[in-house]
């Protein structure tokens with residue numbers, strides 16, 4: 001590989017989890033796999049990780065990728081003795097996933113589901129557990145993710161610290177002051193990787209329209225995205241990095257003026273508003289069903 005993905009990582013203190021912390025994942029999909037991979041890399045014992053995943057094919061894949069991790073099909077079976085439970089099913093699957101779930105008192109429940117509110121989790125899980133709502137993103141797979149976290153003021157520091165250690169294994173963490181801000185985080189960084197991938201697709205297509213061979217346009221677009229991301233991971237602000245590319249009266253200026261006049265910033269503001277609204281809708285959907 002010509003570049004080191006570690007360069008994408010934001011710096012944070014390595015805080016390996018004590019081996020005694022048993023962590024159960026409800027749902028073994030993409031995001032759960034990213035977080036489990038991060039925990040194992042951080043030194044967590046696979047024997048102390050359990051996953052409930054109903055899909056046999058997915059379960060076999062998890063077993064292959066993460067040897068030693070305990071797998072089950074039922075959430076109720078894997079949470080026994082868990083110090084932390086990560087809710088990693090789709091929002092629409094949450095109600096069913098939480099049905100009849102009995103957690104130990106003091107268990108830290110970390111939900112990564114878009115839109116699902118702490119109030120609806122509390123209704124399903126009752127008192128006695130510490131609830132943390134969070135929103136990671138897919139670069140978690142490379143340890144280059146970023147997560148927003150929110151916990152009610154009553155959640156003790158030790159519970160917050162455990163939730164943060166789980167998510168830090170996948171990248172940086174930002175604590176939020178209000179729960180509703182999680183919907184904004186979902187719109188920005190949760191969904192965010194897709195915006196950059198779409199942009200890369202659009203550049204690739206535009207390159208082909210300018211007469212480049214598809215594979216050449218794809219290579220140019222992708223490496224431009226990767227190289228720019230590596231630069232953005234440094235100290236220099238992105239606005240300054242943009243200015244460095246933009247020669248006065250040059251080609252970049254011509255393109256950027258076009259994008260600004262076409263309302264690119266407003267387009268993104270509107271798009272994020274749509275994502276934020278959808279996050280709230282997903283939460284409301286679950287609340288109505290409860």
Ligand SMILES: NC(=O)C1=CN([C@@H]2O[C@H](COP(=O)(O)OP(=O)(O)OC[C@H]3O[C@@H](n4cnc5c(N)ncnc54)[C@H](OP(=O)(O)O)[C@@H]3O)[C@@H](O)[C@H]2O)C=CC1
Nearest residue numbers: 027028029030031052055088089090091093097113114136
């Ligand atoms: N993808 C992303 O970029 C991000 C996603 N999220 C959130 O993370 C959550 C998971 O997303 P993602 O990993 O992409 O989704 P996936 O669909 O990949 O993973 C969810 C998994 O949970 C399984 N599942 C369904 N019902 C149950 C149940 N009752 N008990 C145990 N497991 C169950 C699903 O199986 P089956 O396929 O059979 O339904 C599936 O394998 C979502 O709530 C999403 O909002 C958060 C940040 C970023």
Ligand SMILES: O=C(O)[C@@H]1CCC=N1
Nearest residue numbers: 114186189190191192
């Ligand atoms: O699209 C979604 O709903 C999830 C949440 C953030 C990213 N993916």
